[in-house]
Amino acid sequence: MTQNLEIRNTIKDHRLRYWEVAEQIGISDSRLSVWLRTPLTDKRKERVEEAINELLAEVSKKTAKEQRSCKKSKNILA
Structure with missing residues (x-):
């Protein structure tokens, strides 16, 4: 059984890369790959989860900004 499957799936499902999390x-x-091969300590698990959450927050901000920019462009063209 693969260790840390939940974390691996979260990274995969959100289209993140291991290097980004690392x-x-x-x-x-x-x-990071070595860490994920064995059971994570609570401290390491917290660090990985925090990094994933920070990256997802950045992606959300970029997406929101792009959507606003796209709406402005449509208004200009209309």
């Missing part, structure tokens, strides 16, 4: 934590992508 960078957000402040570790290398290879170190």
Whole structure:
């Protein structure tokens, strides 16, 4: 059974990359892969989940900004 399946699925489902999560934590992508191969300590799990949440918040902000920009462009063209 693959370790940390829930975290792996969250990364995959939100179309994040391991290197993005690792960078957000402040570790290398290879170190994150090592972490995910074994049961995470509570502290490491918290760090990974926090990084994922921060990345998702950034994506949400970018998406909202792009949507506003797109609406403005449509109004200008109309």
